[in-house]
Amino acid sequence: MKTLALGAVALLALLLAIVLGPAHVALADLATSDIVRSLRLPRAMLAFLVGGALALSGTGLQALVRNPLADPSLLGISGGAGLGAVVAIALHVTNPWTIPLAAFAGALGAMALVYRLGVMGRGGAGLDAATLLLAGVAVGAFAAAVTTAIVSLSDAAQLRNAQLWLWGGLSGASWQTVGLMCAYAPIPILALLASARSLDLLALGEEPARHLGVDVPPLKRRVYVAASLLTAAAVAVSGVIGFVGLVVPHAMRLLWGHRHRPLFPAAFVGGGALLALSDTAARVIVAPRELPVGIVTALVGVPVFVVLLRRWTTS
């Protein structure tokens, strides 16, 4: 029942993303319209993929660091991506692929640094969840400081570009970016799905999980790397989009329970639907201009999050 409902919501979100937009396209012309085929359809699909990736990654990270408030942006990856993108913007590069590539490189750099620091937490004996979180926050803060320094030294046009990128947007969507995500995402997604059952046990603590048969250190490495790679790709093609990776896992945990087997697919579809809807809103509300989609997800996400937090802390 709830699976059907979620599927219906996702379909509706994709449909709205195709039908609605600043340019009027008659319903009869949807199938033949160029605007739909080369702009709205790839954009809707990219929004869905990015939202799904962020939500899936957030679900995995919450189980990994054993903290229900963890979010992909807490691990410094978004900060690193933002720094990479802003450096590319400040260098006046014109190739459309440079910014995503620079963002991706920045994300990978931050991920490697946080991982190094996270391993150090136990004298090299394994990833330590608490150290990982602290390292993520520290690396993220440092990257944000450098990003702001660069932004404050750049001219007005660059400033606007950088700000738009930092709040996330899907205007760069094309069939190429969709294809890239489709080719890239399955490996980290499969790695997370394969870890679903083990993550159920990790929720008890590392020692109980080990005694129940989980080989904990490789599990943590696998989940961290997979979730980070997924986030890095999402951020590279869409900028920093907050709250999807935090709110969607929460909502889905309330509806689907905490078994990660059913939870992971639900989080992916839920995240995809939310971002597709948010992006439609971002395009339509102030048309013909466009809001950064991260503002919409934050405006929707923060109140939802407060409600969830109250339910979480009172139950």
Add this chain to the structure above:
Amino acid sequence: MDDELILDVADVSYRYPDAAGDALAGVSLAIRPGELHAVLGPNGSGKTTLLRVALGTLVPRVGRAAILGRPAAAWVPRDLARVAGVVTQREDNLFPQRVRDTVGLGRYARLPRWGPESAADHAAVDRALARCDVQHLASRWVWTLSGGEYQRVRLARALAQEPRLLVLDEPTANLDLRHEMQLFELVRALVERHYLAVLLVTHHVNLAARFADHVLLLAGGRPAGAGTPAAVLSPDAVAQVFDWPVAMTPFDGRPQLTPLRQRKDEP
């Protein structure tokens, strides 16, 4: 195969990195099916270190620890979980869970990597719930259980692993009298009816003396006696290990401890 050694710890010593002295020195332990062994000692006597060595988490500096003839540290967690069920001192549930689901986690090591649970898995969970007398709690949330119920549920999860060795680390810490006795009676029944081998770590001298077949007394990481409770738990030995004067009186053929007042003259 009845007297096959399940756990064989032989003359083991262990020193933590950067520590000045041995945390464990010259300790041996041999457990066969249908035997309940208690490791007794005060805090810091090396009980937990011994557990870690026995389960292969720590590799001894001297001596050897083997489970079913294979070095404990050589077992991968998945294989070990099918042989040894462990009830740790502590765990926390990050997410709310129902009793049946948490007991079901005990099946992890016996499930195929991708496939779903089979009828045999459900049957094993039912059996484990019944043996620990917690079937009636199956649909309750874990966080609504009392301390005694919770420990029985955790024991049921270990039984769902269908182990041959059960390792219990201070299983009745914080339990009141009734729940403490209930748990020990349950463990004893498992030993006798299902021929489980049990390694129990505790500092409850009386309970160990009542329920264990074999007691290992630890003091400062060294064995201070090993054998039947009656042979090991002399007043002198217990007083020395726990650093407090005691009297030991037999009850049901088992020595029972009464701590003595140190200054009888003062009010």
